[in-house]
Amino acid sequence: MSRTIFALLSVCTLLALNTAAQSSATWTTPSADQVNAIYPEIESLYFDLHRAPELAMHEQQTAARLAERMKALGYEVTTGVGGTGIVAMMRNGAGRTVLLRTEMDALPIEEATGLPYASKVVIRSDSGTSVPVMHACGHDIHMSSWIGTAKLMSTNRNRWHGTLILIGQPAEETGEGAPAMIKDGLFTRFPKPDFALAIHDSAILPVGQVGFTPGYALAAADSVDITIYGRGGHGGRPQSTIDPVVIAAKTILALQTVVSRENNPFDPVVITVGTYTAVPRTALFPTK
Amino acid sequence: LTVRTYKPEVEKRVLASIERMAKGEAMAAGAPKDPLVKITHAANATYNDPDLTKRLVTTLRGVLSPANVIEIEPTMVFEDFAEFNLAGIPSADFWVGAVDPQKFAAAQKSGTALPQLHTAAWAPDYAPTLKTAITVESTELLELLGH
Numbered sequence: 001m002s003r004t005i006f007a008l009l010s011v012c013t014l015l016a017l018n019t020a021a022q023s024s025a026t027w028t029t030p031s032a033d034q035v036n037a038i039y040p041e042i043e044s045l046y047f048d049l050h051r052a053p054e055l056a057m058h059e060q061q062t063a064a065r066l067a068e069r070m071k072a073l074g075y076e077v078t079t080g081v082g083g084t085g086i087v088a089m090m091r092n093g094a095g096r097t098v099l100l101r102t103e104m105d106a107l108p109i110e111e112a113t114g115l116p117y118a119s120k121v122v123i124r125s126d127s128g129t130s131v132p133v134m135h136a137c138g139h140d141i142h143m144s145s146w147i148g149t150a151k152l153m154s155t156n157r158n159r160w161h162g163t164l165i166l167i168g169q170p171a172e173e174t175g176e177g178a179p180a181m182i183k184d185g186l187f188t189r190f191p192k193p194d195f196a197l198a199i200h201d202s203a204i205l206p207v208g209q210v211g212f213t214p215g216y217a218l219a220a221a222d223s224v225d226i227t228i229y230g231r232g233g234h235g236g237r238p239q240s241t242i243d244p245v246v247i248a249a250k251t252i253l254a255l256q257t258v259v260s261r262e263n264n265p266f267d268p269v270v271i272t273v274g275t276y277t278a279v280p281r282t283a284l285f286p287t288k
Numbered sequence: 289l290t291v292r293t294y295k296p297e298v299e300k301r302v303l304a305s306i307e308r309m310a311k312g313e314a315m316a317a318g319a320p321k322d323p324l325v326k327i328t329h330a331a332n333a334t335y336n337d338p339d340l341t342k343r344l345v346t347t348l349r350g351v352l353s354p355a356n357v358i359e360i361e362p363t364m365v366f367e368d369f370a371e372f373n374l375a376g377i378p379s380a381d382f383w384v385g386a387v388d389p390q391k392f393a394a395a396q397k398s399g400t401a402l403p404q405l406h407t408a409a410w411a412p413d414y415a416p417t418l419k420t421a422i423t424v425e426s427t428e429l430l431e432l433l434g435h
Contacts, residue, residue: 136407176368199384207413208352210385214342220366222328226326228310228313230317271289
């Protein structure tokens, strides 16, 4: 499949050469040769990152590794933005400011791919339990390609002008990272971007395909914890109790009509009741 | 429980309905007090700026071919990239295919599910994925900064 892409790339380059001045054709895209030339070190970085995943807001080694590479490529690097976040900036004359983001965090999942470069990382959590860690969302792909792109933009800096801001963001999985970097001055300590870009690896598209969704593309999420109070009592004397388990069950069923009857069917909504616990869990009627 | 929505006004109404229904059921049962409803906002909805998306799609189609740059449905997973567009910066997030084409074709044929993101079995076909991702990012940046 990659061969197909690069064959297409060269066809497009030829078309561009035919229709535009030679100099402007080179503005469009890096050549397949340029991508292939940097690929071995990007692959090696990918394996290194995949073997050493870190959880949200604990991406110290990951951030240090990326920051070092960015400095070597000639970027002005600021670390510790919004936790472990890094900002790598290249000022290259007058023009637009464009931001490209990668996430840096991994997930508390035990890898089961059996691959030679699989993660074997297990950390001890704050509460003392063992937690396996894996790049199961592809943030290692994003970081590696982000470094590859940084290298191409640095070596081809005569082909563009403006300011490039490449950010390594912590804690995407918890939703904390982007707000933390913005709160820590991403748009005030650094030039505010005219555009912001990101990519995500897709588990539903084959390699070589790129997917886009104009407008709303990913959901807003809220977590709702409801505590229902009843009156506890003996299992043999239900008349003296108010059973919160039954109230909870009826509430769960009632919530189904929020989506099916109150909502415009053209506005997507998902409500998921994930857990349901009674306290205390005994033969007695619980109190909540 | 979790609630996933796109539009802020829908999110607000759904959360209010949940609280109202929980209170209603408790009242109907004669509960000693109202339920405690604690809402934690986890993420905003990610909105891809339509003009920026269209501009980048046109450029990417010229590089990767129109057949390889396709519109796909929104998803109800969340992503904090939402914050950039909400801060007034036109933003765009693109999906880069990462499934081995042979495995993809086999799954399409047999109807079996492929390993998804956030699972222990997720293993992107890394070499072509990385090359395409670099091409996509560089092409987008050159489109916006190269003129």
